[in-house]
Amino acid sequence: AAAAAVDGTTGRVDPGTFLSASASLSATLFDADYFTEGRECVNCGAISTPLWRRDNTGHYLCNACGLYHKMNGMNRPLIKQPRRLSASRRAGMSCSNCQTSYTSLWRRNPGGEPVCNACGLYFKLHSVVRPLTMKKDTIIVD
Incomplete structure (x- = not known):
């Protein structure tokens, strides 16, 4: 995209082809919502996480459940043990x-x-x- 924004004759960047910082952030947040829409952790039911992981069957796990499964080889417990x-x-x-x-x-x-x-x-x-x-x-x- 940056190459298309450079004018071939003068080497200057066309400012109209880039987003402002706030618009870029909004677009990034929109993209994040778009790509995570419909995902739900099969273990705890979380719908928001910094990183989606998958279990060995391909189902989505939130970051916490995915890391727990990776380290312990079993699902993260959902209730605190007495x-x-x-x-x-x-x-x-x-x-x-x-x-x-x-x-x-x-x-x-x-x-x-x-x-x-x-x-x-x-x-x-x-x-x-x-x-x-x-x-x-x-x-x-x-």
Whole structure:
């Protein structure tokens, strides 16, 4: 296209044959919409992605699903897997200070006994055991 815009006799470029920056950007966005129209990721249903990929059967995958499939050899999971509670609720374990059996993290006091996260952090900060009056019934997560 640039060769056609050059006047053969003078070597000058005809300014009427090129788009302005904003018009060029609009045309590019229009072209992107045109070429992606109707595409949908067969795994997650996305209709917009920076890069369309294909699975081994030729179906379209969004960039995220395509990369996941390439790295793991299987489809990207669509729902978050429930977190295991085994680390937070261990059978028979209770805090040696407040006697709770549920915590986000088990710690050990200086004597080696298991303590809940709250009691362990309180002792670490204040160098005294956490008062039982501070015990809460629920874990607060921010």
